[in-house]
Amino acid sequence: MKIAKFTTQKKNQDRLNVFIEREGREEFAFAIDVDVFIKYGLTKGMELEDDFVRDVLEAEEAQKAYKLAINYLSYRMRAVSEVRDYLVKKEISEPAIKTAIARLQDQRYLNDAEFAKAYVQTKFNTSPSGPVKIKRELEQLKIDPEVVESVVSDLTHEELLEKAGKFVKRKQMETNRRSATEVQQRIQQTLVQRGFSFDIISEAIQTFWEEEDTDVELEACLKQAEKLSRKFNGYDAFERNQRMKMQLRRKGFPYDVIERTLNRLFEEES
Incomplete structure (x- = not known):
């Protein structure tokens, strides 16, 4: 084969069509x-030997992989595994993917350690995620375990406590319609799901939970009792009273608050 001519592609000036004679x-x-x-x-x-053409086409495939990856990286930082998965979806060959990734790493466009560090700070500052959840997400991105452990451990105790504490203070407002016990249980469940440790959660509740005003808890209990009263309206007074006590206790209201609430409710009804 002999090269006859080259033409520039109309839609992409960086690509050439090669014609042979x-x-x-x-x-x-x-x-x-x-x-x-x-x-x-x-x-x-130029005369083209088969081996030479094969080398050229392999280089072309690697260049295609490189440019696809560069475009993919232009939107945000990526883990190596993300770039690899993206190129696989684009049906790029494995040798070309390896070559492109090695080139990107040499040029520091791809660096899992730097990516993981930025990922932790971004996730922690802009989402409700805690360290356990962030660590799990990085592991799913196939970041080296030692790197994951290192970047997650950079989150200080004070930062974790402050973030969990803000959530505690915000959720405590719900005590106007739920018992303090129930609200605290919900706080614990949510923070565990978000990736905070039990130690941080317990300390945050102890540090940021403000002592409840008895009147506030009484009003919250009364709201729940009014709902239960309608629910158990078909029972006689004694049975309704027992069922309401049991339900209110399950919701975390103290016995003395329940007694005061039911007395007040029945006074209003009589």
Whole structure:
């Protein structure tokens, strides 16, 4: 085969169509990136051996992988595994993926340690996620376990306590319609799901939970009792009273608050 001519693609000036001469006629052979064209020094009239063409096409595949990855990285930082998965979906060959990733790592466009560090700070500052959840997410991205442990441990005790504490203070407002016990249980469940340790959660509740005003808890209990009264309206007074006590206790209200609430409710009804 002999190169007959090159033409620039209309839609992409960085790509060239290569035509060869075969049996006195010109025919399209393949398309390559201009960087590959320069690297291999292709010229009109050059004789093309099969091994040489194979090397050129492998370089073209690697260049394609590299440019796809560069575009993918232009939106935000990525883990190596994300780039690999993306190129696999684009049906890039494994050798080309390896070559492109190695090139990107050499140029520091890809660095799992730097990615993990930025990921932790971004997640912690802009989402409700705690360290356990963030660690799990990084492991799912196939970041080296030692790197994960190192970057997650950079979160200080004070930072974790402050974030959990803000949640405690915000959720305590719900005591106007729920018992303090129930609200605290909900806080614990939510913070565990978000990836905070039991030690941090307990300390946050002890530190940031403000002592309840008895009247506030009484009003919350009364709201629940009014709902239960309607629910158990079909029972006689004694049975309704027992069922309401049991339900209110399950919701975490203290016995003395329940007694005061029911007395007040029944006084209003009589």
